[in-house]
Amino acid sequence: xxxxxxxxxxxxxxxxxxxxxxxxxxxxxxxxxxxxxxxxxxxxxxxxxxxxxxxxxxxxxxxxxxxxxxxxxxxxxxxxxxxxxxxxxxxxxxxxxxxxxxxxxxxxxxxxxxxxxxxxxxxxxxxxxxxxxxxxxxxxxxxxxxxxxxxxxxxxxxxxxxxxxxxxxxxxxxxxxxxxxxxxxxxxxxxxxxxxxxxxxxxxxxxxxxxxxxxxxxxxxxxxxxxxx
Numbered sequence: 001x002x003x004x005x006x007x008x009x010x011x012x013x014x015x016x017x018x019x020x021x022x023x024x025x026x027x028x029x030x031x032x033x034x035x036x037x038x039x040x041x042x043x044x045x046x047x048x049x050x051x052x053x054x055x056x057x058x059x060x061x062x063x064x065x066x067x068x069x070x071x072x073x074x075x076x077x078x079x080x081x082x083x084x085x086x087x088x089x090x091x092x093x094x095x096x097x098x099x100x101x102x103x104x105x106x107x108x109x110x111x112x113x114x115x116x117x118x119x120x121x122x123x124x125x126x127x128x129x130x131x132x133x134x135x136x137x138x139x140x141x142x143x144x145x146x147x148x149x150x151x152x153x154x155x156x157x158x159x160x161x162x163x164x165x166x167x168x169x170x171x172x173x174x175x176x177x178x179x180x181x182x183x184x185x186x187x188x189x190x191x192x193x194x195x196x197x198x199x200x201x202x203x204x205x206x207x208x209x210x211x212x213x214x215x216x217x218x219x220x221x222x223x224x225x226x227x228x229x
Contacts, residue, residue: 001025002047002146002177007056009042016042020056020203022196024177026145029169029191032181033223034198040181041078043198044148047179048076060146072102075142077135077149085124089134092123096138108141111167129160136164140171147172149180165191189219197226 007020016039024030034040045051046058049065058065060073083092089112097103112119115133123131136152149168153161165188172178179196182188189208197204204226208219215221 001059001061003057003059004047005057007043007046007053007058009039009046009051009053015201017053017198017203018201022203022205024179024194026175026177028193029172029178030180030194030196031185031189031192031219032179032196032198033183033185035227038198039201040198041150043203044076044078044150044179044181047146048074048078048148050076072100073145075139075144075147077139077152079150081123081131081135083123085122087123088119089117089121089123089126090119092134093119093138096141100142102143104141104143107171108137111137111140111171115163129156132156132160133164133167136167140167143173145176147176147178149178149182151181151183153182153184185220185223186218192219195219195222197223199226 002022002024004020004022007022008018009016020043032040032043042051046053046065049071060070063070083095087095093105093108097105112134115130117130117133123134126134132152136149139147139149152164152168156164161184168178168180169191192208195206195208206222211217211219211222
């Protein structure tokens with residue numbers, strides 16, 4: 001169980017998040033959305049234990065986010081590569097194998113083979129879609145309790161987006177929690193058990209199935225309604 005209580009975060013001269021409460025249970029697949037600059041990446045960074053909230057608490061299975069061990073339970077795809085562009089995919093994989101004790105390199109191998117990506121290629125020579133698949137493979141190859149994705153569908157074409165989404169669905173531990181920051185709600189919304197919307201520096205949560213049953217509306221309708229308030 002992931003639990004956050006009264007989370008707040010600010011940067012110099014800018015309030016980002018305040019009074020944020022959140023909860024996610026094993027098996028949840030959550031879409032995190034909101035306008036650009038609303039605080040989505042900041043929230044993910046805190047959930048990845050890369051940044052600390054100014055106040056409030058975060059816990060994963062009753063373990064407070066102040067221990068170094070918590071990072072081994074979290075797999076995070078963000079915008080950073082953490083490798084030189086001259087690095088081959090194969091060497092990139094080896095580096096991850098040394099960094100994370102819960103890395104399944106054979107699973108990463110299988111994903112790359114399914115996407116027909118040659119491990120001898122250098123990271124700097126990959127297309128945007130291929131590089132995203134390599135990075136997503138690094139996340140899915142981790143045995144983690146919490147999987148975080150920051151805009152995995154941005155800047156990739158429809159075909160790559162479909163392949164990436166299928167991999168996330170089929171390869172993620174069903175008992176894990178998955179949180180995906182994305183603006184792409186149409187065509188994928190039935191995959192999500194919850195929607196987290198950041199607006200006015202705080203977080204609003206809806207149960208997606210209940211919302212559709214009660215209103216007959218799609219998640220994109222909810223998003224538009226909230227943004228127009």
